[in-house]
Each structure stands twice: as structure tokens, then as C-alpha cells.
Amino acid sequence: MTVGRPMSEDVSAGYVRRDVSSERTGHEAQRYGPPLGRLMLAIIFLVSGLAKIADFGGSLQYMVQHGMPLPELLLVGAIIVEIVGGLSLLLGYQTRWGAVLLALFLIPVTLVFHAFWQYTGMEATMQMANFLKNVAIMGGLVYVASFGPGAIALDEKRRERVSEPGAPGVPRAAAGLGI
Secondary structure, eight states, X not given: OOTTOSEEEEGGGTEEXXXXXXXXXXXXXXXXXXXXXXXXXXXXXXXXXXXXHHTHHHHHHHHHHXXXXXXXXXXXXXXXXXXXXXXXXXXXXXXXXXXXXXXHHHHHHHXXXXXXXXXXXXXXXXXXXXXXXXXHXXXXXXHHHHXXXXXXXXXXHHHHHHHSTTOTTOOHHHHTTTO
């Protein structure tokens, strides 16, 4: 038997036995990792959107302090984007679009509200941490947009239903295309 190989050979017994424990762990990580990651990404947007609703006046004042034009309209827009995008990630429904929407939303938010270069001392350090946190979140969103929601998602359930030949409302020609 060779150390580090996934298969062990026992020639005297006349069979080759595969070590599937690492394969099973890898499969479980691939199955449960993406929805866990989506949940972790979704939480920050859902909590933020709900907090804006709970303290609409304070959120509005914060936007005015940062010189936002049309703050009421932008605040309502931010709430909608955060809740709809967060739910999209959480449920795995239209996941790629939700991730793109949130990533694009974060670009101006990060540049306007975490402009660390405008501060000094500890405030600059805090704003830089928030800036980099948002960049990291954007990286996670780009990953989701690129690779999709994973196996446990409404998108995948819909794809399975649509790809079944003869599924209701699905032309037979399109059934094998996964569209």
C-alpha cells in the first residue's frame, strides 16, 4: 500500500479497495458549502435592509450627512436591493442575478460610505477595515455569480424540473438545454 494514494491495493486478496471517506467529505462540502456561503453573504444584506426600515429616519440622516442626492429615493432603493438581493442569495433563486445586483450596489456604497482616504487616525483605520470587508464581500458575490448557487437552491430545483423531457410548459427541444 502506498501512502497518500486514494486506493489501496491488496494483491494477495485479489481486489482493489477504494478509500471513499475523503470523496464523501468532498462531496458533502460541495453540496452544503455553497448554501452555507450564500447564507453567510445574505445575512449582512438582510440585516442591513431591515435595520434601515427599523430606523428609516436615522438611515436617512446618515445619507444626508454623506451628501447623497435624493436621499429618500436612494434609501428606499437601498432597502429594496438589500432585501431582494439577500433573499435571492438565501433562497438560491435567480442567484447569479442577485449576486451581480448586490456586487454592483456595493461599489458606490463602499466608495461613498467607507472612503478611508478622507480620514486620519483610528477613523481611517476603521473605514479601511469596512472598505476591505466590502471588497471581500464583493469577491464572494463575484464567485457566486460566476459559479452559481450550488446544489441546494431553488435555481437548481427549477433547472431539474425544466430539464425533464416532457415537463409541463417546456418544449421537448428546450428540455435538454437546461433553460
